[in-house]
Amino acid sequence: MIFLELVQKRVSVRDYITHPIEDEKINQIMEMGRLAPSAHNYQPWRFVVITSEKGRDSIFRCYPRDWIKPVPLFILVCGNRDESWKRKSDDKDHLDIDLGIVIEQLCLAATDLDLGSCIICNFDTDLCRTLFNMPENIEPEAILSIGYPADPDVFIKTQKKRKGISEIVLRESF
Ligand SMILES: Cc1cc2nc3c(=O)[nH]c(=O)nc-3n(C[C@H](O)[C@H](O)[C@H](O)COP(=O)(O)O)c2cc1C
Numbered sequence: 001m002i003f004l005e006l007v008q009k010r011v012s013v014r015d016y017i018t019h020p021i022e023d024e025k026i027n028q029i030m031e032m033g034r035l036a037p038s039a040h041n042y043q044p045w046r047f048v049v050i051t052s053e054k055g056r057d058s059i060f061r062c063y064p065r066d067w068i069k070p071v072p073l074f075i076l077v078c079g080n081r082d083e084s085w086k087r088k089s090d091d092k093d094h095l096d097i098d099l100g101i102v103i104e105q106l107c108l109a110a111t112d113l114d115l116g117s118c119i120i121c122n123f124d125t126d127l128c129r130t131l132f133n134m135p136e137n138i139e140p141e142a143i144l145s146i147g148y149p150a151d152p153d154v155f156i157k158t159q160k161k162r163k164g165i166s167e168i169v170l171r172e173s174f
Contacts, residue, residue, distance in 0.1 A: 018148065
């Protein structure tokens with residue numbers, strides 16, 4: 001699928017069937033994440049692939065919403081502040097930018113395989129740290145839900161709600 005079509009196709013899916021995701025597809029998605037760019041190429045990320053009942057239950061405890069109950073695959077995207085690039089001029093930590101890029105790359109990879117995905121950040125990060133044995137320097141950034149959508153037409157049916165180009169794009173300066 002060409003990139004423009006893929007970006008148009010990706011939507012947040014919040015209605016899934018329980019059908020497990022094939023290992024080959026999980027590997028393809030993770031490979032697309034592995035190839036993501038990062039500041040200084042430091043790749044300050046770790047991914048926890050969660051398919052077990054115990055792991056999925058732990059995710060539900062961190063983000064208790066009924067719609068995630070059937071989700072067969074979660075990717076817990078974590079950052080390592082010890083590995084991220086800090087800009088010398090102002091010490092800005094680029095971890096969040098790196099993770100934002102890899103997260104969208106994973107979602108696009110899932111979409112390309114006709115899998116639904118949703119980025120979840122509104123979860124209990126302290127509980128997540130505990131349940132997934134995270135070391136001190138690792139922080140949970142996002143949970144990605146991935147699965148076959150209950151409605152395979154969700155990709156074409158869902159309208160994108162976005163600001164208009166003239167509201168967000170400026171030419172040459174503010
Ligand atoms: C950083 C980030 C955090 C998000 N957190 C959540 C979340 O906790 N729960 C949720 O249902 N959707 C979450 N979303 C999905 C957004 O609501 C969704 O991307 C946005 O409404 C645009 O819709 P679309 O993804 O269908 O294009 C998040 C998206 C981003 C980028």
